[in-house]
Amino acid sequence: MNTIALLPHSKHILPKGRLKLVISRVCDIRMVTEAMTNKRPFALGMIEPNQAPETISHIPAIATTVSIIDFNTQDNGLLEIIVEGIDTISVSILTMAYDNLLTATYEPCAQWTPININHDSQPLADKLKHLFESTPEITNIYQQTSYDDATWVCQRWLEVLPIDIKYKQSLIHHPTANMTISFLLQLLQNHHLINH
Template sequence: MKKIPLFPYSNHILPDGRTQLKIAQARHIRMVKEALISKKGFVMAMIDSEREHSEVKDVPAISTHVKVIDFNRLEGDLLGITVEGIDLLKIEQIRIEDDKLLIAECMPFSTWAPSQTTTSNQCLAQRLKQLYSSQPEMGNLYPTPLFDDMTWVCQRWLEVLPIEVKYKQMLIHQKTPNLAIRFLIKLLQDKNLNH
């Protein structure tokens, strides 16, 4: 069982994903410093944006172990960091340290194996390419995108789409990305995004 700092956040990240965070609170600055020194990273738990300040019991079980790949000082004593998802962990227990930093006891959780893009799901990769070219700040996080790996494509969609956390958790609990692929194709068609 791994003990690792926990950061519940409404920016969602899955394995191989990248996101930029602004760190303001002293406990989280300590978490980032320790993550950089120990090279052990920390765990990011997905929470819905309206639950940003909710109870510890609302943190979902499956979370992403991340490493800090870049950092810089921002105005107003903020710390800007870029993190990359390493793998999934299942949170078994959470304790709160004196400075209110959360520490999670975690077990490994299986991640989806890479899966080849096919003609039936190619639309998801195409739409993601379009999204990244229209949102360069997002696309620039991925100098070598893996558009031919449907697992990678699905995980990037699950990170950015405004889907309730309980549905994202249900999808990443699956052994393969197949259900996520079907769900995402249907969602993008329903939203008329598929042309």
């Protein structure tokens, strides 16, 4: 049985993604401190933007293990960290400690393998590159990008798109990124959620 500390968050991350987080709750600071001290990952679980972490009794099944790659203490005493996604996991049970820190019992998920960008999927890479280049707070945390890998591109889109968590979870549940490629290309074609 695998267990890992879990942070429910409205910002989402998938393998090879990077994310800046501000940690304010005492239990989450404890989790981050222990993760850095012991050089071990924790997990980030998906919640809706209007959900308070204190009210979480269950989260969508698929979460992502992350490692801390940078940290900084802000003037107000809050902790700012940059995390990088490692693997997706399937959470089965959540338990809550005395200070509200969540621990997840989990099983590993099958990870998406790289898929070369082709002529059909190239627009997804081009639009993502444009989005990243126009958003310095995203660009600044990526030392390297993989716009030639459709899997990497799809995972970054799933992180930033404001689509319902159940749809994100459904797409992530597929064994490869192919379904997500089709889904995103349809979105692009419809001009509903992807800016030009």
